[in-house]
Amino acid sequence: MHNTMKFLQIFLVWCALNSSAISFAADCEKYPSPVTELVELKPKMYAVKGMPADFDPCNASVEFKIPNQSIKPPLVIISHGGAGLGDAERNIAGEFRKLGFATLIFDAYQMNGFQQNWQFWATQVTNESRQRMNYKATLGAYQWALSHEKVDTSRIYFHGVSNGANVVVNIAGAVDPAHVKGVFAEGTMMSGIGVPDRLNVPVRLIFGKLDNYGGRQQDEWRWLLKEEWYENAAHGMFLGPVNKQTRTWGANNTRYAWTGAGSNAREKFLDDFRQYVGLK
Numbered sequence: 001m002h003n004t005m006k007f008l009q010i011f012l013v014w015c016a017l018n019s020s021a022i023s024f025a026a027d028c029e030k031y032p033s034p035v036t037e038l039v040e041l042k043p044k045m046y047a048v049k050g051m052p053a054d055f056d057p058c059n060a061s062v063e064f065k066i067p068n069q070s071i072k073p074p075l076v077i078i079s080h081g082g083a084g085l086g087d088a089e090r091n092i093a094g095e096f097r098k099l100g101f102a103t104l105i106f107d108a109y110q111m112n113g114f115q116q117n118w119q120f121w122a123t124q125v126t127n128e129s130r131q132r133m134n135y136k137a138t139l140g141a142y143q144w145a146l147s148h149e150k151v152d153t154s155r156i157y158f159h160g161v162s163n164g165a166n167v168v169v170n171i172a173g174a175v176d177p178a179h180v181k182g183v184f185a186e187g188t189m190m191s192g193i194g195v196p197d198r199l200n201v202p203v204r205l206i207f208g209k210l211d212n213y214g215g216r217q218q219d220e221w222r223w224l225l226k227e228e229w230y231e232n233a234a235h236g237m238f239l240g241p242v243n244k245q246t247r248t249w250g251a252n253n254t255r256y257a258w259t260g261a262g263s264n265a266r267e268k269f270l271d272d273f274r275q276y277v278g279l280k
Contacts, residue, residue, distance in 0.1 A: 036112045036133070041126070045250040048129035053111045055140025061085055061107035066150060067097045074155035074181075074277070075102045075145055079138045079164035079171070081236060082130050082189075083118035084109050088161055091238040095270055096159075099279060102151045108137035123249045127163055127192035134167045135193065139174060146179060157277065158183045161236050162213070165205075166192045172199045182276060186269075187211055187222070187235045204276070208233025208265060210242060212256040214249075220256065230268055233261035237269060 033053035038046045057064070066073060076096045080089045085107035093103040109121060112133055121130065138158075146153050156179050160168035165185035172183045173196025183203045207223035213235035215222070223229035234242055239260045247257035 033111060033113070038114075038125075043251040044124050045126070046124055046129070047126050048112070048133060052108070052133040052136040053113070055106070055137045055144055056111050057144055059106065059111050061110045062104075063090075063093070063106070064102070064104045065093070065097060066102040067100055070100060070102070072150065072152045073100055073102045074157065075104060075151040075153075076157045076159055077138065077141050077145065078103060078105045079134055079158065079160035079167045080105070080107060081160075081162035081164050082125075082127065083122040086118060086239075088236045088239045089164075091240075092159060092161075095238070095266075096273075099270070099274065101157075104141055104145060106137060106141060108134040111137050123247060127166075127189050130163045131166050131170075131189075131192040134164060135170055138164075138167050138171055142171065142175060142180075153179050155277075156180045159186070160184070161186045161238075163189055163192065165189070166195075169199075169203055169205075170194075170196050172196065172201050172203045175200055177201050184273065186237065187213065190214070190222070204272075206230065206269065206272075208235060208237055208261055210234040210258050210261075212258050215256045218256050230261070230265045233265035234258035237261035237266050 033056060034051040036048050036050040036052055039049045040046050078089050078093055085105060089105045093105050096103050145151065145156065158168040158171055158180065165188040168183045169185050169188060170193060177200050180201045183201060184206065185203060186206050188205060207229045209221065209223055209229040209231050211222045211234050212218060212220050213222065230237065232242065235257065236259045242258065242260045242262060244258050246254055248254045
């Protein structure tokens with residue numbers, strides 16, 4: 001029995017040291033969440049009424065991970081897109097961890113008690129409502145992370161895609177530059193909670209050159225309104241390969257919604273990220 005217990009202890013230590021990432025989901029404190037509700041504005045289009053929930057580190061959607069054997073690494077907080085936490089956020093979080101960054105991802109809708117699927121959030125809820133919930137959770141995630149001893153709180157970055165991009169632009173006007181070194185906003189939406197009057201930290205606005213998400217015409221490229229784009233990339237580069245699709249918002253508002261990117265576009269973004277944060 002003694003040998004068995006000793007072997008188990010050694011095995012658990014080995015697992016901790018050799019896992020691809022270490023999660024601290026249990027290292028948290030339960031926060032109360034205000035109640036919000038969905039209100040139908042017109043057929044198949046909803047808004048959220050009430051004060052959004054605070055960030056809850058004990059919510060089942062939270063994934064706070066540190067690369068194996070890292071000691072106080074920098075942190076990237078990732079604000080999800082309009083469909084909620086999904087592949088795009090998990091994929092890019094994995095890439096950031098390969099670069100030596102801790103990552104924090106979560107689902108703001110689940111923190112508000114909602115369990116609808118991604119299609120509902122992507123096509124039947126106003127941008128303003130989605131961004132408002134996400135902003136409250138993302139700002140709370142930042143405030144929670146500041147007290148975490150396992151990351152370098154003087155080197156925090158934010159990444160957001162789509163509605164999450166609008167969120168992190170607004171976050172740039174609320175954070176302290178002593179802690180946050182940069183914000184990457186990928187594919188900002190053209191409506192929602194607006195932008196702050198003042199930015200406290202640098203913001204990079206990035207777009208895929210194939211990004212026509214929400215466009216009435218196929219060639220309604222959103223990067224024409226911006227200054228930086230990536231070849232062979234549409235909306236949400238880390239969703240997967242380029243997917244040339246249409247999507248219906250509400251009851252009958254069908255528009256182009258190309259998503260994804262080629263691996264060359266994703267690699268270019270990661271190269272740009274490495275250069276920005278000072279990695280060779």
